[in-house]
Amino acid sequence: MKLKVVEDYQAMSRAAADLIIDKVRMNPEITLGLATGGTPKGTYQNLIKDHQLNGTSYGSVKTFNLDEYIGIPIRDPNSYRYYMNTYLFDHIDIDKSNTFVPRGNAENPTEECVRYENSLLVHGGVDLQILGIGRNGHIGFNEPGTSFSSKTHIVSLAQTTREANSRYFPRIEDVPKQAITMGIGTIMKSNEILLLISGERKQEAVKRLLTGEVHESFPASILNQHPNVTVIVDHAASALIEPHLFLKL
Numbered sequence: 247m248k249l250k251v252v253e254d255y256q257a258m259s260r261a262a263a264d265l266i267i268d269k270v271r272m273n274p275e276i277t278l279g280l281a282t283g284g285t286p287k288g289t290y291q292n293l294i295k296d297h298q299l300n301g302t303s304y305g306s307v308k309t310f311n312l313d314e315y316i317g318i319p320i321r322d323p324n325s326y327r328y329y330m331n332t333y334l335f336d337h338i339d340i341d342k343s344n345t346f347v348p349r350g351n352a353e354n355p356t357e358e359c360v361r362y363e364n365s366l367l368v369h370g371g372v373d374l375q376i377l378g379i380g381r382n383g384h385i386g387f388n389e390p391g392t393s394f395s396s397k398t399h400i401v402s403l404a405q406t407t408r409e410a411n412s413r414y415f416p417r418i419e420d421v422p423k424q425a426i427t428m429g430i431g432t433i434m435k436s437n438e439i440l441l442l443i444s445g446e447r448k449q450e451a452v453k454r455l456l457t458g459e460v461h462e463s464f465p466a467s468i469l470n471q472h473p474n475v476t477v478i479v480d481h482a483a484s485a486l487i488e489p490h491l492f493l494k495l
């Protein structure tokens with residue numbers, strides 16, 4: 247695991263965007279795995295800025311998103327499809343038919359999971375996966391206890407995750423109870439992973455990720471066994487880590 251510690255959210259977002267832009271320029275047909283949540287918004291803003299100023303093209307890029315709520319219409323501002331269109335796709339030259347998000351409103355969500363996993367395989371898998379992390383170590387919507395070998399599946403969201411995400415909904419009761427997420431096994435198949443972590447709220451998660459054991463009770467811990475992971479973390483999130491521990495990585 248490569249660890250890059252940066253000053254703050256802005257610096258994390260710039261460093262992440264620079265890495266993604268480099269990869270897209272090197273391989274214009276790259277398949278990106280994308281995440282939602284508050285963490286990658288600044289990164290997406292930087293990608294848009296670079297596209298407008300420097301013309302980096304996404305014309306042949308494909309994207310697969312990690313997850314989507316079940317039961318929320320695509321046009322609902324809380325759907326992850328809406329998020330992706332609003333914060334990235336509508337502002338770059340990507341062909342929307344090359345952007346894939348699990349269909350949370352599919353008539354048969356179980357079949358949708360199989361279809362999504364297959365579609366990812368057919369397209370050759372993810373080259374670079376962007377990840378955020380939940381305070382309980384969830385990646386995508388893989389909550390603690392999820393099998394490390396899981397494929398795309400339906401999850402029941404932990405109450406803590408629903409509470410964390412309730413800031414985007416009028417009331418906590420409006421936060422969906424289920425979602426479709428790529429599995430941990432699916433995520434681990436990506437050639438390369440970029441994990442972004444910012445803010446004081448994530449301090450415990452960073453500590454457990456870097457110093458704890460690899461165990462299904464903390465899903466992100468498996469990333470320690472992936473051969474090509476870069477973690478960009480800001481000072482606020484890394485405050486509980488002793489500097490000498492960084493050297494071990």
Ligand SMILES: N[C@@H]1[C@@H](O)[C@H](O)[C@@H](COP(=O)(O)O)O[C@@H]1O
Nearest residue numbers: 282283284285378379380386387
């Ligand atoms: N499904 C998403 C995850 O993909 C995201 O990484 C995480 C952290 O969110 P945030 O970046 O807002 O802290 O929570 C959500 O539940």
